[in-house]
Amino acid sequence: MSNSELSPERRAATLARLARTDYDVLVIGGGVTGAGAALDAVTRGLSVALVEMRDYAAGTSGRSGKLIHGGLRYLEQFDFGLVRESLRERKLLLTDLAPHLVRPIRFLYPLRHRVWERAYLGAGLLLYDTIGGAGAVPRHRHLSRAGVRRFAPGLEQRHLTGAITFYDTQFDDARHTLELVRTAAAHGADVASAVKVVGLTKSDGAVRGAEVVDTVTENSFTISAKHVVNAAGVWTDDLQEFAGEGAGFSVKASKGIHIMVPREKIRSDVSLFVRAEDSVLFVRSWGAHWLIGTTDTAYTAGLDDPAATAPDVDYLLRNVNAVLETELTPGDIDGVFAGLRPLILGHADATSKLSREHAVETSVPGFTTVTGGKYTTYRVMAADVIDEVAGALRKLGRQVPESRTATVPTIGARGYAELKASEAELAAESGLSRQSIDHLLGRYGSLTRDLLSLIADRPVLGKPTEGAPGYLLAEALYAVTHEGALHLDDVLARRTHIAIETRDSGVAAAQTIAPLVGEALGWDADRIRAEIHRYRTRAEAERAALVALRTATADGRDPLQQTANGVER
Numbered sequence: 001m002s003n004s005e006l007s008p009e010r011r012a013a014t015l016a017r018l019a020r021t022d023y024d025v026l027v028i029g030g031g032v033t034g035a036g037a038a039l040d041a042v043t044r045g046l047s048v049a050l051v052e053m054r055d056y057a058a059g060t061s062g063r064s065g066k067l068i069h070g071g072l073r074y075l076e077q078f079d080f081g082l083v084r085e086s087l088r089e090r091k092l093l094l095t096d097l098a099p100h101l102v103r104p105i106r107f108l109y110p111l112r113h114r115v116w117e118r119a120y121l122g123a124g125l126l127l128y129d130t131i132g133g134a135g136a137v138p139r140h141r142h143l144s145r146a147g148v149r150r151f152a153p154g155l156e157q158r159h160l161t162g163a164i165t166f167y168d169t170q171f172d173d174a175r176h177t178l179e180l181v182r183t184a185a186a187h188g189a190d191v192a193s194a195v196k197v198v199g200l201t202k203s204d205g206a207v208r209g210a211e212v213v214d215t216v217t218e219n220s221f222t223i224s225a226k227h228v229v230n231a232a233g234v235w236t237d238d239l240q241e242f243a244g245e246g247a248g249f250s251v252k253a254s255k256g257i258h259i260m261v262p263r264e265k266i267r268s269d270v271s272l273f274v275r276a277e278d279s280v281l282f283v284r285s286w287g288a289h290w291l292i293g294t295t296d297t298a299y300t301a302g303l304d305d306p307a308a309t310a311p312d313v314d315y316l317l318r319n320v321n322a323v324l325e326t327e328l329t330p331g332d333i334d335g336v337f338a339g340l341r342p343l344i345l346g347h348a349d350a351t352s353k354l355s356r357e358h359a360v361e362t363s364v365p366g367f368t369t370v371t372g373g374k375y376t377t378y379r380v381m382a383a384d385v386i387d388e389v390a391g392a393l394r395k396l397g398r399q400v401p402e403s404r405t406a407t408v409p410t411i412g413a414r415g416y417a418e419l420k421a422s423e424a425e426l427a428a429e430s431g432l433s434r435q436s437i438d439h440l441l442g443r444y445g446s447l448t449r450d451l452l453s454l455i456a457d458r459p460v461l462g463k464p465t466e467g468a469p470g471y472l473l474a475e476a477l478y479a480v481t482h483e484g485a486l487h488l489d490d491v492l493a494r495r496t497h498i499a500i501e502t503r504d505s506g507v508a509a510a511q512t513i514a515p516l517v518g519e520a521l522g523w524d525a526d527r528i529r530a531e532i533h534r535y536r537t538r539a540e541a542e543r544a545a546l547v548a549l550r551t552a553t554a555d556g557r558d559p560l561q562q563t564a565n566g567v568e569r
């Protein structure tokens with residue numbers, strides 16, 4: 001395997017290679033679907049390029065509910081096949097592919113009715129545990145009212161008859177997508193962010209590559225490939241238009257939001273699974289916060305920066321407050337983020353492989369779209385689309401083996417268990433606290449060694465980041481030297497989650513890390529100031545909108561026009 005470092009120098013070398021190589025496959029989109037497809041293709045021995053117009057996971061993949069789950073609601077719909085597939089993926093990710101990023105999380109489902117609800121849910125969870133496989137996560141457990149008081153004293157107890165607890169898994173979505181990209185790069189894929197596809201090239205009616213712009217330098221060039229994969233999420237239709245032929249389906253966006261409230265606002269040792277008016281809500285622990293979501297509303301505004309509206313926030317608060325002893329107020333909200341689900345709409349004459357979950361379609365020779373689905377099953381989607389590509393390449397005389405990603409761990413997973421076992425020694429050697437080592441292992445897995453060697457060379461990097469003390473300074477530098485970050489936002493919103501975990505949206509931390517980030521990216525003093533200004537302006541607009549949202553939600557005013565980034569719609 002080659003180097004997985006996504007450094008600024010490597011980006012420059014990659015751009016030069018992208019312009020002169022004829023690849024087997026070009027993947028458009030650096031979300032989990034594109035990253036998974038690139039990894040699937042490169043580990044089958046294909047030459048692969050991947051381009052992302054902004055930052056890896058800057059689309060939906062960094063704004064998800066952060067659960068790798070079987071989907072209890074699919075069980076209710078008797079969709080056992082989908083549940084089985086998702087739980088198989090959950091087990092693989094948890095035990096083999098990314099154990100450092102995925103961890104079991106215990107949910108409590110409050111019961112309000114006497115016998116039938118416990119029997120109904122208990123039977124469902126027994127099935128869920130059985131399908132999930134022995135030992136993947138602990139099994140569900142029944143609790144009496146006294147048990148609920150012990151685990152979740154913050155729940156409103158009067159109407160409760162008891163509860164059932166069960167396990168699913170939680171993960172860091174943006175870091176996982178990034179690791180997939182780096183793993184693909186380690187296997188030889190050429191990957192670049194801030195490279196936008198602005199057109200497709202064709203020859204004899206087949207797509208043979210893409211016209212792209214490097215958004216850092218504004219340079220345009222062409223990437224040649226025998227096959228192009230469109231993994232552009234909610235931007236799928238734009239790429240389909242470049243291909244110029246009628247696709248069998250189109251993609252519409254539906255919006256979901258999450259809010260973050262401090263842990264002390266809900267007294268509970270476990271996460272909560274709450275029935276909402278028309279769906280379910282997850283209230284799960286996320287560091288020093290509870291992460292609460294989600295909503296599901298039609299969305300037609302701009303795709304780049306979706307925002308929460310006051311009715312979205314109101315919906316979450318209303319439904320979660322229905323089960324809490326002490327109600328949350330809009331003022332309790334520290335952070336909010338919104339994401340867009342790519343939903344597939346089939347045309348009447350669709351000939352594509354169209355399922356409720358995901359779709360793979362070759363609308364023009366040499367051009368295949370993959371979209372829909374959910375994060376949990378990204379690997380299945382990736383294998384499906386590369387199977388389709390393999391079929392096309394076979395017609396050109398190229399033999400392509402089956403997918404092998406079920407046995408390809410991410411780079412941070414290799415050697416993780418051994419390193420985790422030597423946590424105490426690592427702390428002693430590095431001079432960092434056990435807590436810091438644990439934090440690094442849970443975010444970087446075995447790549448923790450890279451960070452420790454940065455700190456060994458420059459001990460100041462082992463210090464907490466002013467403005468976001470949960471993160472070490474080394475993490476900001478590493479984001480640029482190894483993880484492809486090009487802007488402060490990449491570091492604060494996706495390599496770390498400082499942007500949503502701090503009450504000032506990371507403004508103070510931006511000030512602290514800018515010189516470090518700038519040093520690695522070759523910024524001069526003016527550029528550093530400009531980058532801080534750019535970050536602060538955006539963060540402050542978001543804060544102002546959040547304050548307005550809080551006020552609008554608290555007042556019960558008609559806040560339909562109010563959004564969390566201040567954009568009226």
Ligand SMILES: Cc1cc2nc3c(=O)[nH]c(=O)nc-3n(C[C@H](O)[C@H](O)[C@H](O)COP(=O)(O)OP(=O)(O)OC[C@H]3O[C@@H](n4cnc5c(N)ncnc54)[C@H](O)[C@@H]3O)c2cc1C
Nearest residue numbers: 029031032033053059060061064065067197233256375376
């Ligand atoms: C609120 C919410 C909660 C969710 N929660 C969960 C959950 O808990 N568990 C779960 O399993 N799933 C969940 N999902 C679903 C899951 O997040 C998505 O299915 C998944 O992230 C989609 O990934 P993607 O790669 O297809 O799209 P994206 O992540 O959006 O990636 C597409 C990428 O293509 C890039 N792109 C677009 N156009 C171009 C171009 N012209 N040139 C170059 N690049 C381009 C974009 O910048 C983007 O990064 C949730 C979704 C939402 C909205």
